[in-house]
Amino acid sequence: MKVKFERLEIPEVIIIEPVVFEDERGYFFESYQKEKFKEIGIDVDFVQDNQSLSIKAGTIRGLHYQLNPKAQAKLVRVITGAVFDVAVDIRKNSPTFKKWVSVILTADNKRQIFIPKGFAHGICTLTPNTKILYKTDEFYFKEYERSIRWDDPDINIKWPLEDIGEVTLSEKDKNAPFLKNAFLVYSYW
Numbered sequence: 001m002k003v004k005f006e007r008l009e010i011p012e013v014i015i016i017e018p019v020v021f022e023d024e025r026g027y028f029f030e031s032y033q034k035e036k037f038k039e040i041g042i043d044v045d046f047v048q049d050n051q052s053l054s055i056k057a058g059t060i061r062g063l064h065y066q067l068n069p070k071a072q073a074k075l076v077r078v079i080t081g082a083v084f085d086v087a088v089d090i091r092k093n094s095p096t097f098k099k100w101v102s103v104i105l106t107a108d109n110k111r112q113i114f115i116p117k118g119f120a121h122g123i124c125t126l127t128p129n130t131k132i133l134y135k136t137d138e139f140y141f142k143e144y145e146r147s148i149r150w151d152d153p154d155i156n157i158k159w160p161l162e163d164i165g166e167v168t169l170s171e172k173d174k175n176a177p178f179l180k181n182a183f184l185v186y187s188y189w
Helices: 034-039
Strands: 004-007 014-017 021-023 026-028 048-054 060-066 074-080 082-089 100-106 112-115 119-125 130-136 145-147
Touching: 060 082, 074 082, 074 100, 074 119, 082 112, 082 130, 100 112
Parallel strands: none
Antiparallel strands: 004 014, 014 112, 021 026, 048 130, 060 119, 060 145, 074 112, 074 130, 082 100, 082 119
16 A cells, blocks of 8 residues: 655655554554555654653643754654644755745644754644654764754744744743854755
8 A cells, every 4th residue: 555645845844644553442553664664755763762752731842953963854743632843954055055944743633743863853742741752763972963953043933833822942942042043064965
């Protein structure tokens, strides 16, 4: 069975919609199958899985990335709750540099987003007690980790905050630099 996928306005960012089999017991789906993903252009070797819990709706995590040579591609999905998921092109020579795309990921819709290397990633939780799970094709290295301000006016992400109220941020994300001051070493490849 083929995986359903959709390329966004930045075509390297891909939404994956699994084929879900449901019956009286519940449901089953393949969240990752290397050969099927390779057929749609996601040919990476994932080496690490990460899971996070955000207790409050309106929790923003990001915009995060790792520098080369430890840049990460990510495959992100929601286990419980819902997020507004964002990918920002930070490849300086890319025709879509500073552009962003987004998708709503929920436990119910079971959609995933593939974010390639060269992109910053962020989420805003839409419900309390949201858990996300994501695969990376590179290990986490603190010395290569970087962030960009979630509310950078040069990127101008339209976060869905009108019904959420207060934003919850980590100290790292509160103090992240704007894109114009961020250290980027990506070129368009």
